[in-house]
Amino acid sequence: MPVVRRVLVQGGGVGGLTLAAALGRRGVEVDVVEASGPDAVLGVGLNQPNNALAALDEIGVREQCLAVGFPFEPLVIWNPAGVQVAAIPPPEGRYGRPSNNAISRPLYNGILRAAAEEAGVRIRTGATVWEMAEDADGVEVQLATWTGKRTPPVRDEAASRARYDLVVGFDGVRSRIRGHLFGDRYVPEFTGSANWRITLPRPDDLTAIAFALAGPVKAVLTPISPEQMYIALVTPEPGNPRHDRADFPRLVRERMAGFSGRLGELRDAVTDDAAITYTPLEQVVVREPWFRGRIAIAGDAAHTSTPHLAQGAAMAVEDAVTLAAALDEHPSLPEALDAWYRRRRDRALFVADMSLALLKQESGAELTDQEAALVQLGIPGAQARIAQEAY
Ligand SMILES: Cc1cc2nc3c(=O)[nH]c(=O)nc-3n(C[C@H](O)[C@H](O)[C@H](O)COP(=O)(O)OP(=O)(O)OC[C@H]3O[C@@H](n4cnc5c(N)ncnc54)[C@H](O)[C@@H]3O)c2cc1C
DSSP states (O other), rough: OOOOOOEEEEEEEEHHHHHHHHHHOOOOEEEESSSSSOOOOOOOOEEHHHHHHHHHHHHTHHHHHHHSSEEOOOEEEEEETTTTEEEEEOOOOSOOOOEEEEEEEEHHHHHHHHHHHTOEEEESSEEEEEEEEOSSEEEEEEEOOOOTTTTEEETTTTOOEEEEEEEEEEOTTTTTHHHHHTTTTOOOEEEEEEEEEEEEEEOOTTOOOOEETTTTEEEEEESSSEEEEEEEEEEEEEOOOOGGGGGGHHHHHHHTTOOHHHHHHHHHHHOOOGGEEEEEEEBOOOOOEETTTTEEEEETTBBOOOOGSSOOHHHHHHHHHHHHHHHHHHSSSSHHHHHHHHHHHHHHHHHHHHHHHHHHHHHHHOOHHHHHHHHHHHHHHHHHHOOOOSO
């Protein structure tokens, strides 16, 4: 029997919807407020490693993800000319096969949303928390409507105040719930690199994620369906410049100048700016308990990871199912939140710290002693640790 009856989740992304579904299935009344409208652009695709698939099994959606995704085993390494030079077999671990499943982000979001709604969750889009007042018995919340991220939220005068036993901020790297808890103690920092994602037709022989490095530029090719793949390009972007969308194809081709062969052919096929997204890579890691009283943060809001281990969303999903379990297993809310944080902290922070260390190594930045020790482990060592450790 969960120690909470009513929960508000801010953020209807991967983590927020998973938590909502996991709590709804336990009979908890859950509201989700999501700033983006129903037509939000959700991005291209991502990889679900098998630890994410195991956590998704807890809310009954693993098979649906596999049915629409692209399962694969080894990670393939290409040279800058696009010739395969190695294949890293997946580590043996506790989470079984397939080791990975690449999936379209909109399809993934749709699966999670349907799971939450089936579990009785109410999802309100174009909405956010305006203010919260916490007392010993609950949190009183006033909502605001939010019509777009470039304009401020507008207090929703018509909306009555609602009370919740717990408010969880799964509201991403720019989390306002994190700001409510910690002020400006934790703000996202630009890592010096950015990610370009270019959607292209999938070559028939691209059946697993393929990595290639040319100087400080990394290209990762990910098949997400029989028809489609995307190239994720990680590039140093000193000074965090703002680029015009119209320049995206030219900038991508310039950044891929060090690639040749089949990668050069793919580069030369990049002409459509509509098929390209650009994301400056930011990092924020909260190194103290992710809750105060009845308000908590999780996922990217608490520990953002650069994509170097493809584990950020996996950590958000793990956070979600373990939080729901902790609320079920412990006799009081403070004990449940404390146990959950202790269970999650080392694993999630390892992923965040290791991912940033890999970014810095690849971009030629100076490493701290701790980062130098982490990169010694390498991607296979990090993956083995994640695959062998229980979430
Ligand atoms: C380029 C790139 C590639 C990646 N590839 C992978 C990968 O292959 N595998 C993997 O596991 N991870 C990957 N990640 C990481 C992954 O995308 C994130 O870790 C994951 O999305 C975090 O989930 P979340 O639910 O915590 O936050 P998000 O997915 O960011 O969701 C937060 C939600 O909250 C909403 N929101 C924000 N502010 C408010 C507000 N004030 N009020 C209401 N709603 C709000 C947002 O609109 C959003 O829907 C990648 C990240 C990047 C940048």
